Each structure stands twice: as structure tokens, then as C-alpha cells.
Amino acid sequence: xxxxxxxxxxxxxxxxxxxxxxxxxxxxxxxxxxxxxxxxxxxxxxxxxxxxxxxxxxxxxxxxxxxxxxxxxxxxxxxxxxxxxxxxxxxxxxxxxxxxxxxxxxxxxxxxxxxxxxxx
Amino acid sequence: xxxxxxxxxxxxxxxxxxxxxxxxxxxxxxxxxxxxxxxxxxxxxxxxxxxxxxxxxxxxxxxxxxxxxxxxxxxxxxxxxxxxxxxxxxxxxxxxxxxxxxxxxxxxxxxxxxxxxxxxxxxxxxxxxxxxxxxxxxxxxxxxxxxxxxx
Numbered sequence: 001x002x003x004x005x006x007x008x009x010x011x012x013x014x015x016x017x018x019x020x021x022x023x024x025x026x027x028x029x030x031x032x033x034x035x036x037x038x039x040x041x042x043x044x045x046x047x048x049x050x051x052x053x054x055x056x057x058x059x060x061x062x063x064x065x066x067x068x069x070x071x072x073x074x075x076x077x078x079x080x081x082x083x084x085x086x087x088x089x090x091x092x093x094x095x096x097x098x099x100x101x102x103x104x105x106x107x108x109x110x111x112x113x114x115x116x117x118x119x120x
Numbered sequence: 121x122x123x124x125x126x127x128x129x130x131x132x133x134x135x136x137x138x139x140x141x142x143x144x145x146x147x148x149x150x151x152x153x154x155x156x157x158x159x160x161x162x163x164x165x166x167x168x169x170x171x172x173x174x175x176x177x178x179x180x181x182x183x184x185x186x187x188x189x190x191x192x193x194x195x196x197x198x199x200x201x202x203x204x205x206x207x208x209x210x211x212x213x214x215x216x217x218x219x220x221x222x223x224x225x226x227x228x229x230x231x232x233x234x235x236x237x238x239x240x241x242x243x244x245x246x247x248x249x250x251x252x253x254x255x256x257x258x259x260x261x262x263x264x265x266x267x268x269x270x271x
Binding site: 003004007008025028029056082083085086087089090091092093096098099100102 | 154184
């Protein structure tokens with residue numbers, strides 16, 4: 001999902017300027033730092049899935065980080081969420097039913113909201 | 121702006137649907153109604169149950185319009201001009217006395233997301249980041265053209 005974000009919405013590359021070669025989709029997809037970071041992001045999502053009753057708490061520190069240190073516009077969280085849904089769809093095919101999509105669209109929305117919560 | 125490569129990828133993707141375009145249109149609409157319930161407010165005059173004739177009929181219209189747009193990627197504004205007027209009128213004033221209100225651009229964005237999900241479920245790994253990017257840009261362009269006449 002993370003490489004896709006950088007490819008589909010190229011302005012997001014500005015947050016990864018010290019991650020090495022981002023010059024083309026092939027470079028981005030092959031970039032080990034991007035892959036490692038993608039794994040971090042998805043692991044965080046995994047935490048959300050394990051803590052569905054306290055997503056705000058789960059992302060509290062990350063929210064502060066993304067605001068205070070990383071200066072990421074929260075709109076980008078929404079974009080990443082939508083991309084994640086599409087990646088899941090391509091992975092699961094017709095098993096990614098409309099009901100499944102609905103649940104995941106809600107989850108990515110809640111996560112994006114939780115990440116934006118500590119912004120000031 | 122759609123590059124030549126984007127246009128090629130979009131046409132290829134649509135070509136891969138092998139006649140299932142109408143199903144894709146209907147499924148995208150259905151998913152939009154499921155995932156974004158407020159979009160149903162734009163269709164108060166429809167039977168919105170799963171598989172309804174009206175969803176299938178409208179899905180077919182959407183698919184045809186997109187298919188036509190894809191054949192005219194060099195002049196989207198013209199290809200979608202009539203639809204732009206139609207959507208502007210219907211979405212602004214509503215039909216049957218009932219309007220969805222709010223900004224219709226969001227509805228189109230949700231439809232775009234759901235169309236991408238449908239394409240991704242059917243194409244699997246063939247829905248590469250490059251294809252995803254091209255389709256995303258295309259749907260943005262379609263939404264822009266359709267929204268041109270809202271005000």
C-alpha cells in the first residue's frame with residue numbers, strides 16, 4: 001500500500017525524501033526502505049485490528065508524531081486508507097465482498113481520524 | 121493530466137473486462153451504496169435492494185458512459201458534456217422532489233473508489249500500481265468534467 005501511495009499520489013513522496021531512489025514506479029516498488037516502512041505502517045494497522053475497541057488510544061502517540069515531527073497533512077491518511085482497501089480487493093478478489101469493503105472503509109476512516117486527532 | 125501511457129493502460133484495463141462492463145457498473149454502484157450509505161440519498165426514487173433492476177439499469181448506463189469516455193480520452197470534456205448537464209440538473213435539483221444536498225463531488229469520489237475496488241477484485245495482481253494510478257487520474261478527470269456545471 002505504501003509504494004502505491006507514492007506512485008498514485010506522487011506528492012506524498014515529499015515525506016520520504018531521505019528514503020533513497022523514488023524516481024520511478026519500479027524504483028519505488030524495489031526500494032527497501034519504502035518496503036520496510038510499508039511493513040511498519042501495516043503492522044500498525046494490525047494493532048488497530050487487534051484493538052478495535054480503542055483505536056484512538058492505539059494511535060495516540062503516532063498521531064502526535066505525524067503532526068509534531070513529520071508534518072503530514074491528515075488528508076494523506078485518508079488517501080492511504082483508500083489505497084489499502086484497493087490493495088485488499090486485488091488480493092482477495094471476490095472474497096472482498098461489499099460487506100467486507102464497508103467494514104474496511106469504516107476502519108480506515110476511523111484510523112485516519114485517530115491519527116488526525118492529536119493535531120494542533 | 122493523462123499521459124499517453126495512462127491512456128493505454130486505461131483502455132487495456134477496460135478491454136480486459138471482456139463484456140462484463142455492465143456488471144462492473146452495477147457492482148460499483150451497489151458497493152457505493154453499501155460503503156457510503158449517504159449516497160443513497162441521491163436515488164430516493166430507486167429500489168435500492170441488492171440486484172434491483174434499477175441498480176442494474178443504472179450500472180449499465182454508468183458503464184456505457186465510462187466506456188464512451190475511455191474511447192474519447194483525448195476529449196473527455198466533450199464526450200461527457202451531456203452527462204455533465206444531466207448530473208448538474210438532477211443532482212442539484214433532485215428528482216421526485218428530493219435532493220441529496222451537499223457537494224455531489226463526494227458522491228463521485230465514492231463511486232470512483234468503488235469502481236477501483238471492483239476492478240481490483242477482478243484483475244487481482246494485474247491491477248498494478250501503474251494501472252491504479254492511471255484509473256485514479258481518469259476517474260478524477262471524469263468527476264471534474266461532471267462537476268463542471270454544478271454552479
